[in-house]
Amino acid sequence: MAQPSYRTIVRYYWMQMRKHRGYFAMVFVMYAIGVVFAGLITPLLYRHIIDVLAASPDPLQAWPTLVRLLIYVGATMIIYNAAYRLGDFAIVRFESKTMKDLMDFAFTGLTRHSYRFFTNSFAGSLVTKVKRFVRSFEDAFDAISFVFWMTVVRISGVIIVLFITAPFLAILFLGWTVLYILFAWYLTKKKIPLDLAESTADSRVTGRLADVITNVLNLKMFSSRTREISDFVDITEDERKARHRAWTFGNKINIIQAVFFALLEFSSMAIALYMWRNGLISAGTVVLILIYLIAMFESLWDIGKAMGRVSQKFADASELVEILETPIDIQDIADPETINTGSGEIIFDHVSFRYGKKTNRVFADFSLHISAGQRIGLVGSSGAGKSTITKLLLRFADVEKGKILIDGQNIAGVRQDDLRSKIAYVPQDPILFHRTLYENIAYGKPNASKEEILEAAKKAHAHEFISKFPQGYETLVGERGIKLSGGERQRVAIARAMLKNAPILILDEATSSLDSVSEKYIQEALHELMKNRTTIVIAHRLSTIQGLDRIVVLEHGKIVEDGTHTELMKEKGVYANFWQHQTASFIK
Structure with missing residues (x-):
């Protein structure tokens, strides 16, 4: 059977996620509010504070304006902290409820399979696949809500602000961001087969471990511990090689991303300083650009790593989804009859x-x-x-x-x-x-x-x-x-x-x-x-x-x-x- 697509995996997750739409929406709304106030509005206030300090030779004259700006900063802190905490509350409720539903759904779907299916499968491997399916949702949703969503909101806001204050930098940021995300996605797709191979190798190790533990009496009776250790070492070596290939490719992705970031950081700061020298932007705007640059680099770096993490988690989840997608070989007909209460002929x-x-x-x-x-x-x-x-x-x-x-x-x-x-x-x-x-x-x-x-x-x-x-x-x-x-x-x-x-x-x-x-x-x-x-x-x-x-x-x-x-x-x-x-x- 073909490997399940990301769309198929998301469809299985969404079947349970949609039961808790209220908490789902609350997560994204609260985190968006938090990012806007913490990552966009607060730096703008800092820019104003720096501009006031730079433009006012008399501290006493600037003090009322600074106090007002400080009050605004305090208000934004209260708002974004409240929004983040409400988002945390919502995500805890949402993930715990959805994970419970996913576990029940996986158990129900797995037990629908015929007796023959279970005789051809390792019990330990099946247990691992069910647990991975549920845990992968938690890790993937954390990455989507904490990294992808917050980054999308932050970058969108940064580009809007820069279009107002420094349009050329906004165009540079936008073009570079699109190019980076496309390139990161391309590399992530290249890494998917390596992640799948790692998950498969891990399942083999789990299955062999469960098989040996279940048959420990045979291991003792036939004095086969040395032989089993040798076989297990071979299987774990295959797992090590698969993991090494996946992780090494991930490190290569990190190197490429680091080069991208260095080029953008240097060119952006050079342009900002050039614009300041020519009086096109204020010192506060230079600081604002610096704050935005640091925040964007951290967010985009996290996105690159999160793509790899989500790819790995979807690879883990795909093993159970493949089982759920496998046709049930023994099925009840659509409209079954009521069984007779006879005597057993x-x-x-x-x-x-x-x-x-x-x-x-x-x-x-x-x-x-x-x-x-x-x-x-x-x-x-x-x-x-x-x-x-x-x-x-x-x-x-x-x-x-x-x-x-x-x-x-x-x-x-x-x-x-x-x-x-x-x-x-x-x-x-x-x-x-x-x-x-x-x-x-x-x-x-x-x-x-x-x-x-x-x-x-x-x-x-x-x-x-x-x-x-x-x-x-x-x-x-x-x-x-x-x-x-x-x-x-x-x-x-x-x-x-x-x-x-x-x-x-x-x-x-x-x-x-x-x-x-x-x-x-x-x-x-x-x-x-x-x-x-x-x-x-x-x-x-x-x-x-x-x-x-x-x-x-x-x-x-x-x-x-x-x-x-x-x-x-x-x-x-x-x-x-x-x-x-x-x-x-x-x-x-």
């Missing part, structure tokens, strides 16, 4: 599916009918299509051809959230939120009562180990539930599924991490949970599914056997062969 009707255009089909004209309330097990070698069936049923991916029906209704025609509300899913390796045990169980039914949560935990045999923690249900489980054992995490996930009480249940070998004693109790709880529910069990250990109503054996995306455990054992086919290998391995 599932039909895969001549389904074809592949994970990518250049990959082989997982299913080609695949059909499967699961009656309401039926408990089936899916068996097959790795890659046979077991997990793909559950992903398609949950709409983590969409079919190429055919359709999937639940209670006679095409799942592509209902909202994804409505569809998934009818399905409880217990994965083989549950991942929990870094929240309390109570919150993790309640995730299956946010409005559940405490009694319902405790009952679900007891049925899943999670209450026993939870009660042993000093904080009980208020115990934080750590990132991804790392403080719990695999079996404990699985029991929490089972409790969550029990609480959800959905008509369709998917179990991805939900007892694989349990000890034999716990497994006995959990199997009893799961059998109770399966009653009157359509249940799909992905089986890795065949002993866990032999009591199900039906077992479907898959090979290369096709159903090769279908029946009960007893029936399939009598056929002495693929299933019987799997069973024989597992029991033989167990006996050995």
